[in-house]
Amino acid sequence: MQVSSPDDLFSLYDFDEDTKLKVIQAYNASNDVIVKLNSLCLNAKLGVNEAYQLHTNTYLLKQGKMSIVFQKSNDSVKIVNFNT
Numbered sequence: 001m002q003v004s005s006p007d008d009l010f011s012l013y014d015f016d017e018d019t020k021l022k023v024i025q026a027y028n029a030s031n032d033v034i035v036k037l038n039s040l041c042l043n044a045k046l047g048v049n050e051a052y053q054l055h056t057n058t059y060l061l062k063q064g065k066m067s068i069v070f071q072k073s074n075d076s077v078k079i080v081n082f083n084t
Helices: 006-012 018-027 033-046
Strands: 058-063 068-071 077-083
Touching: 006 018, 006 033, 006 068, 018 033, 018 068, 033 058, 033 077
Parallel strands: none
Antiparallel strands: 058 068, 068 077
């Protein structure tokens, strides 16, 4: 699926409410943020690159200047923070 809006991203990955608001604000400032964020979220879901472990089930993943903090359980990934 091609991700071209925050709603597309939210349908693929689990975000907490505050992070959804940050994503929408970043998208309003620059549309290309969605493609980069999708890449980070997919990486978190698949575990392609090693993330920094912050806590028991909380991880930080960076790509360039963008980063996400996510919580990983047995079968799901929840994005809990996003920074550009």
